[in-house]
Amino acid sequence: MSNKLPEGLGVTDGGLMSCPSSPNCVSTQASPEDLEHYAEPIVYTGDRMKTQLSIESFILSKGNAHLVSSTLGYVHFEVKSALIGYIDDVEFYLPEADSVVHVRSASRVGYSDLGINRERVRQIQSLLVD
Secondary structure, eight states: OOOOOOOTTTTTTTOOOOOOSSSSSETTTTTTTTTTOOOOOOOOOHHHHHHHHHHHHHHHTTSSSEEEEEEEEEEEEEOOOTTTOOOOEEEEOOOTTEEEEEEEOOOOOOOOTHHHHHHHHHHHHHHHHH
C-alpha cells in the first residue's frame, strides 16, 4: 500500500474514477444500488464558479487540506488525517451542463476509513444545500 498519488484521478468521459471494492471510498457517481459507496449528487442553485469557490474555501478552512488542482469544473484536494497522517483524495466535478456537484472522496491506503469519507461528503452536501 502506498500513500502516493493514485493514477486515474480527474474527469474522464464525464466521470470521476470508480471506487475500489474497499469501503474507504464514497462517490456520487457510484451506482445507487452500491450502498457502501454511493452518495447523492449535490444539486446547487446559482453560479458554478461561486459554488466551486465555496467548496474550495470550505475544504481549505479545515486546515488539513492541500489544493492539488483547480480548473473551472474540477477540483482535487489531498486531505491529511489528523492522527496518522494518511492522505485522502477528494475530488469535485461540476459539469458545465448541469447544476450538480459530483464528489469522490477516497482513502489512499487501508481498508476501512471509519466513515470519514462519507462524513466529509455529508458536510459538503450540508454546505451547499443549506
